[in-house]
Amino acid sequence: MAGKVKTWVWVVVGVVIFGILGIIGMAAAGLWFVKSHVDIRSTTSAEATSDFQTVRARFPNQKPLIELDEHGSFLHANTDRPAGSQRPETLNFMAYDPRDDRVVRMDLPFWLLRLKMRGNRIDLGNSNVDFAKLRLTVEDLERFGPTLILDRKDRDGSRVLIWSQ
Numbered sequence: 001m002a003g004k005v006k007t008w009v010w011v012v013v014g015v016v017i018f019g020i021l022g023i024i025g026m027a028a029a030g031l032w033f034v035k036s037h038v039d040i041r042s043t044t045s046a047e048a049t050s051d052f053q054t055v056r057a058r059f060p061n062q063k064p065l066i067e068l069d070e071h072g073s074f075l076h077a078n079t080d081r082p083a084g085s086q087r088p089e090t091l092n093f094m095a096y097d098p099r100d101d102r103v104v105r106m107d108l109p110f111w112l113l114r115l116k117m118r119g120n121r122i123d124l125g126n127s128n129v130d131f132a133k134l135r136l137t138v139e140d141l142e143r144f145g146p147t148l149i150l151d152r153k154d155r156d157g158s159r160v161l162i163w164s165q
Helices: 006-038 045-058 110-115 140-143
Strands: 040-041 064-070 074-077 091-095 102-107 122-123 127-130 148-153 159-164
Touching: 006 040, 006 102, 006 127, 045 091, 045 159, 064 148, 091 110, 110 140, 140 159
Parallel strands: none
Antiparallel strands: 040 102, 064 074, 091 102, 091 159, 122 127, 148 159
């Protein structure tokens, strides 16, 4: 009888192995999500300006939904526009940091925003976006449909562009 392992030991080992496999699966899913939704690349100032102009051209003569002052504090919301006819599917971010000569592009599906987006901060390298500070909710963003949300240029040459599509 000394060589026989008790049943509860097998159950504990099975639970531990299942837990480890679950953690590995969640880590793999997280890595896949980041790899498919975040793009960081080196660029020149001219290329970054061209990228920003290309995106900005999608919203001709449209003021950003949110305007900030030179310190990044909330200044004005342009909410006097009509509601959009379609719901946006993604929230897109593009940020340029001239110190690193890098452009970070990120797109977040709206289903993810609906899960947990109450005052959350999204970090984009040295730039970050605090939605509580901007006084935005997911419902606000959905109501206006695909739109330009923020276009911010700093004195040091850094720039952040946020839009929904």
